[in-house]
Amino acid sequence: MRPEDVLVLPFVFALGAILGSFANVCIHRLPKGESVVSPRSRCPGCREPIAAWDNIPVLSWILLRGRCRSCRTPISSRYPLVEAIVGTLFVSAAVLHGFGPVALSGAILATAAVILAATDLDARVLPDEVTLGVLGLGLLLALWRDVAAVRVHGPAALASHVVPALAGAAFGAMLVWGVGAAYRLVRGAEGMGMGDVKMIAMIGAFVGPGGVLLTLFGASLAGTVIAGLPALLRNLSWRAAFGRARSSPEKARDEARRGGLFVDPDGRIVESGPRWREIPGAPSRGETLSPAGPVARPVAAFARLALRRAASGRTSSFGRLAVEDETGEFFRVLAARGEGVAGGLLVLLSRVDVPFGVFLAAASVVVWQWGGLALDLLSGGLPFPGRELLP
Ligand SMILES: [Zn+2]
DSSP states (O other), X not given: OOGGGGGGHHHHHHHHHHHHHHHHHHHHHGGGTOOXXXXXXXXXXXXXXXXXXXXXTTHHHHHTTTBOTTTOOBOOTHHHHHHHHHHHHHHHHXXXXXXXXXXXXXXXXXXXXXXXXXXXXXXXXXXHHHHHHHHHHHHHHHHHHHHHHHHHHGGGXXXXXXXXXXXHHHHHHHHHHHHHHHHHHHHSSOOSOHHHHHHHHHHHHHHHHHHHHHHHHHHHHHHHHTTHHHHHHHHHHHHHHHHHHTTOHHHHHHHHHHHEEEEOTTSBEEEEOHHHHTSTTOOOTTSBSTTOOTTTHHHHHHHHHHHHHHHTTOOEEEEEEEEEOTTSSSEEEEEEEEEEETTEEXXXXXXXXXXXXXXXXXXHHHXXXXXXXXXXXXXXXXXXXXXXXXX
């Protein structure tokens, strides 16, 4: 990168942030089967359409201090976070790989990874629009790099990127499909779905067959080893939240609004956050815990037990609370902890089920960046199939 190129980086960030804004729309609408083109975005609180000047990536959220202009409903910090992450991914791709198809490949794969991690975490869905759409984009980018390579190295470089991209997609899909089929055979249960198969095919088009192996290895390692880290972070953040909530009922309500449930000593719900409200049949503000529907019943039962125990100063916690409807459309595994605070009981809830797509997404970004280096080390410098795809 030349010194004058640095001047272009703010524009690269802006481009990434705009794409990040579109990524937010994809994250919210694709799992519900809604169109990502129309209608315009609306405030979930007051249904007011969001004006263009209130929809500037990152900046608007900061200027509005994270609230809707008309009804002051808090807007999730995830919107500016996704925009900032995608903007940063674009800048780092440009800094590391210049302005061309290589950097664009890395940036697009990373953006797809952000969207898929979010939809898989939220709704256990890996939308075809993203997996198959970006798979197509990956093949086009490989074709673009072939054209550039032929111009430099002559006809010998023909199909030097498209073939490994196709091979990576096919190899990844077959491998994950095979593992899923074997799992079904042995355990009789669904291990990995077709969404995972399409996602690894998408990744394979960017990282090639060698990169697919590294991605699967990295994702499995992260899934088993690093799964303990979120638990540690959760315990630390919960300890801080209960500490704040003990000072006043208002603070306790704030914590409940963020990630839990605040009930008065009679078991009436004073305040609740998204983790509680998204559960089908969960009683709302002002109601008591008892009319909970069948899906919400285990969490409501936990809260009632925690309320009784809090009366004698005891805290209650549960590591894995399965919350599921009969169709399996709504599925959460929650960790819960309840403590007596000023004015009642505060229950904090957190998801502990991290689906495989999240680890696949994270591993693919790392492998795209450093997988080439790893393959060189592993193969002792011998040519590895698909090495050309990786920087
Ligand atoms: Zn509003």
